[in-house]
Amino acid sequence: MNGRVLVCANPKCRKRFYRPIGKIEKVKMSFCSRSCAASVNNSKFSKRKVKIKKCIYCNKEFKGDSEKYCSRECKDKAQTISKEEI
Numbered sequence: 001m002n003g004r005v006l007v008c009a010n011p012k013c014r015k016r017f018y019r020p021i022g023k024i025e026k027v028k029m030s031f032c033s034r035s036c037a038a039s040v041n042n043s044k045f046s047k048r049k050v051k052i053k054k055c056i057y058c059n060k061e062f063k064g065d066s067e068k069y070c071s072r073e074c075k076d077k078a079q080t081i082s083k084e085e086i
């Protein structure tokens with residue numbers, strides 16, 4: 001028997017599984033199944049995707065991708081001010 005018993009890196013699973021040597025990936029995390037790997041990778045990815053930003057108009061923190069303002073109201077107000085200043 002050439003192999004190792006590994007513990008699934010999915011915290012919700014933690015199943016022990018046998019993996020033959022040579023098939024042990026050189027990664028820190030090993031999973032018993034593809035679905036376990038996918039569930040952990042997906043949760044990481046979704047966490048990474050959410051960014052906390054600060055509204056440049058009211059300084060309120062909000063979650064968003066590309067908008068500089070927490071709401072459409074702030075965007076409108078900020079734009080009306082810059083227009084008035086001009």
Ligand SMILES: [Zn+2]
Nearest residue numbers: 008013032036
């Ligand atoms: Zn697992």
Ligand SMILES: [Zn+2]
Nearest residue numbers: 055058070074
């Ligand atoms: Zn705002």
